[in-house]
Amino acid sequence: MAEEKTYPMTLEGKQKLEEELNTLKTAKRAEVIQRIKIARGFGDLSENSEYESAKDEQSFVEGRIKTLEQMLNHAEIIDNGDIAADEIAVGKTVTFKELPDEEPETYTIVGAAEADPFSGKISNESPIAKGLVGHKLGEDVEIETPGGTMKVKIVEVK
Structure with missing residues (x-):
């Protein structure tokens, strides 16, 4: 089985990704669903650009949620405790x-x-x-x- 990719990041970086994920899941997802409902009311979906735009945005949001979840599930928090103070490493x-x-x-x-x-x-x-x-x-x-x-x-x- 292939080894899972890890995502090195600082604690601050992980917290920012968690905040973005929370915003996407709570506010943005609901906003896009509401746009789709409104666009459906405009009639024929085959020629409804508002509906297409909302569906495209929904695809983007769901893809970003999936990406963020993957990154956070495989996050590797950087710990430079064993690195010399004058040595360059991730997080410095x-x-x-x-x-x-x-x-x-x-x-x-x-x-x-x-x-x-x-x-x-x-x-x-x-x-x-x-x-x-x-x-x-x-x-x-x-x-x-x-x-x-x-x-x-x-x-x-x-």
Whole structure:
């Protein structure tokens, strides 16, 4: 039997997914069902765009619920208790400078489920995170990215 995929995430990330799941199951699901009922009242379902739109949204909501349940059932909460304070790992925040003299960039490395690059959270599966994990404060690291090799200096790990 195939091994189940686990989803590494921080406790905060798990709580956010649980909140989203709760909102989808309680508020959003009921809202979509109400839209379907209203759209049915418009008559012929074969040419009813409101009905089609509501059914599409229902499919999306139910799919997202299923995805979230899968992720939460197989969540692996990140515990960095055994990791050295200056070593990069999932759940830690790292600041690095691209060499020779770029501005520092700061990212928190999180599981793919909670990645949000616009908020400074990158997936542990991203090329940058893969290149940084396991390295330590002060090291110069070469990271392979789709755009080529990037040379960085790690300037802070939290």
